[in-house]
Amino acid sequence: MANQDDLFKNIISHSKEYGFIFPSSEIYDGLSAVYDYGQYGAELKKNIREYWWKAMVQLNENIVGIDAAIFMHPTTWKASGHVDAFSDPLIDNKDSKKRYRADVLIEDAMTKFEDKINKEVEKAAKRFGETFDAAMYRTTNPRVMEYQKKIDDTNARFKTALENNDMDGLKQIIVDLEVVCPVSGSRNWTEVRQFNLMFSTQLGSVAEDSNTIYLRPETAQGIFVNFLNVQKTGRMKIPFGIAQTGKAFRNEIVARQFIFRMREFEQMEMQFFIRPGTENEWYEKWKATRMNWHKALGIPESKYRFHDHLKLAHYAKAACDIEFEFPFGFKELEGIHSRSDFDLKQHEQFSGKKLQYFDPELNESYVPFVIETSIGLDRMFLATMSYAYKEEKLEDGSERVVLNLPPFLAPIKAAILPLVNKDGLPEKAEEIINILKFEHIITSEEKDSIGKRYRRQDAIGTPYCITVDHQTLTDNTVTIRERDTMKQERVAIDQLSKIIGEKVSMNNVLRKL
Ligand code: GAP
Numbered sequence: 001m002a003n004q005d006d007l008f009k010n011i012i013s014h015s016k017e018y019g020f021i022f023p024s025s026e027i028y029d030g031l032s033a034v035y036d037y038g039q040y041g042a043e044l045k046k047n048i049r050e051y052w053w054k055a056m057v058q059l060n061e062n063i064v065g066i067d068a069a070i071f072m073h074p075t076t077w078k079a080s081g082h083v084d085a086f087s088d089p090l091i092d093n094k095d096s097k098k099r100y101r102a103d104v105l106i107e108d109a110m111t112k113f114e115d116k117i118n119k120e121v122e123k124a125a126k127r128f129g130e131t132f133d134a135a136m137y138r139t140t141n142p143r144v145m146e147y148q149k150k151i152d153d154t155n156a157r158f159k160t161a162l163e164n165n166d167m168d169g170l171k172q173i174i175v176d177l178e179v180v181c182p183v184s185g186s187r188n189w190t191e192v193r194q195f196n197l198m199f200s201t202q203l204g205s206v207a208e209d210s211n212t213i214y215l216r217p218e219t220a221q222g223i224f225v226n227f228l229n230v231q232k233t234g235r236m237k238i239p240f241g242i243a244q245t246g247k248a249f250r251n252e253i254v255a256r257q258f259i260f261r262m263r264e265f266e267q268m269e270m271q272f273f274i275r276p277g278t279e280n281e282w283y284e285k286w287k288a289t290r291m292n293w294h295k296a297l298g299i300p301e302s303k304y305r306f307h308d309h310l311k312l313a314h315y316a317k318a319a320c321d322i323e324f325e326f327p328f329g330f331k332e333l334e335g336i337h338s339r340s341d342f343d344l345k346q347h348e349q350f351s352g353k354k355l356q357y358f359d360p361e362l363n364e365s366y367v368p369f370v371i372e373t374s375i376g377l378d379r380m381f382l383a384t385m386s387y388a389y390k391e392e393k394l395e396d397g398s399e400r401v402v403l404n405l406p407p408f409l410a411p412i413k414a415a416i417l418p419l420v421n422k423d424g425l426p427e428k429a430e431e432i433i434n435i436l437k438f439e440h441i442i443t444s445e446e447k448d449s450i451g452k453r454y455r456r457q458d459a460i461g462t463p464y465c466i467t468v469d470h471q472t473l474t475d476n477t478v479t480i481r482e483r484d485t486m487k488q489e490r491v492a493i494d495q496l497s498k499i500i501g502e503k504v505s506m507n508n509v510l511r512k513l
Pocket of ligand 1: 332
């Protein structure tokens with residue numbers, strides 16, 4: 001079995017080898033932190049997007065979806081705070097000339113202390129056997145307590161430095177933790193500086209300052225500026241939500257971990273407009289609702305956890321992440337933010353237009369508060385893929401790589417495999433495809449042994465393989481093989497639509513929400 005580092009490398013190479021994800025413009029050696037989705041990746045991504053969209057827009061009468069432009073009036077980003085505050089603290093190592101995010105260096109250093117604690121606890125558990133009380137050990141063992149104190153002290157300093165935008169404070173933590181550059185191994189650091197993450201470009205042909213526009217760094221602002229358009233034309237009553245999926249762009253400094261942190265990525269965001277004073281209740285409700293959406297996928301609950309933000313973004317009153325256990329540890333998958341009336345008020349001020357709602361029950365107008373749910377589609381793709389990817393040893397001693405994707409997300413729902421490429425079997429396979437293709441994405445494969453074809457379909461997560469043999473020609477039955485159990489069954493062709501339909505139904509999953 002691969003260790004976690006190898007596992008992640010295997011997932012990346014599997015994604016490329018099987019047509020899920022390619023480096024962007026690979027024939028020119030790629031573009032850093034930009035990726036293209038291949039034939040299966042595009043399907044999986046589309047299915048995840050559809051699951052999100054249906055859960056938001058179709059299941060909730062009071063949530064509607066929009067599709068705003070990527071380019072927005074540049075004042076949008078002054079109002080939203082992104083021009084002044086959407087930046088990362090950067091630090092360079094003078095020897096390697098490598099640039100790092102100061103906050104990431106500190107977080108990584110703290111993770112190392114946590115790893116040390118876990119190792120101590122593991123060792124002690126082995127030594128003391130069944131009677132071992134891990135919780136007690138953590139609070140009494142002097143070495144563990146020392147590491148924990150270091151983490152707690154650093155966390156407190158880190159929080160204060162972030163809150164006060166204290167770049168010198170961040171640098172001092174890096175110095176005190178004796179963080180070394182992973183490339184040069186030295187502690188020869190520059191000062192910490194802020195670096196804005198927005199990409200800018202020019203509108204029109206004249207390169208004047210006034211024509212500078214930005215590629216949106218989040219889709220949310222397209223929702224805020226359309227708040228009144230949607231509320232009025234849709235006769236929306238508070239509480240109501242506006243959902244949107246689409247591309248966002250950030251000039252990430254530390255772009256690594258494959259599609260986890262990209263420079264061009266897709267977000268699925270929903271802004272829920274509420275009466276001021278009800279924000280705590282709705283914040284808790286959306287936390288629970290979003291966690292249920294994840295759990296309904298059938299991925300074990302232990303893979304998810306909530307994490308409250310240490311540093312609140314410039315717009316947030318309260319914020320947490322849903323973290324997922326990726327092969328490189330628990331990391332942010334989705335954010336849930338209580339944004340108060342910050343954005344709408346800012347847009348009122350900068351545009352000079354009123355962005356208020358008349359509440360007929362209260363008989364008064366106000367600027368609504370907002371709870372936001374925001375998830376990266378690419379990150380959700382990576383979470384799904386990381387969970388689904390399995391290297392299995394089979395009973396007969398052979399091995400297979402299988403993607404245990406939730407069937408409704410699988411790119412291909414069934415593969416039709418004629419046993420031999422003659423005797424009218426390919427034609428029979430074609431007939432079956434022509435029945436099933438109106439409901440599902442179906443493929444056929446004629447080359448190689450059936451065993452090899454099964455393996456290829458397992459590797460792209462196809463829930464069913466359907467083999468057409470000579471018996472099919474006489475009695476219209478086929479063998480259907482299920483991906484996870486590898487069990488095979490003989491069924492009539494006219495049963496296929498029902499069997500596959502039930503297995504891959506998105507509605508069955510949506511009903512759990
Ligand atoms: N509108 C709020 C907002 O954009 P965020 O926490 O900055 O909040 C939301 O981003 C989500 O977008 C994250 O939880 C993550 O899933 C995804 N995301 C952010 N930056 C990303 C990047 N560089 N690459 C891939 N996904 C990213």
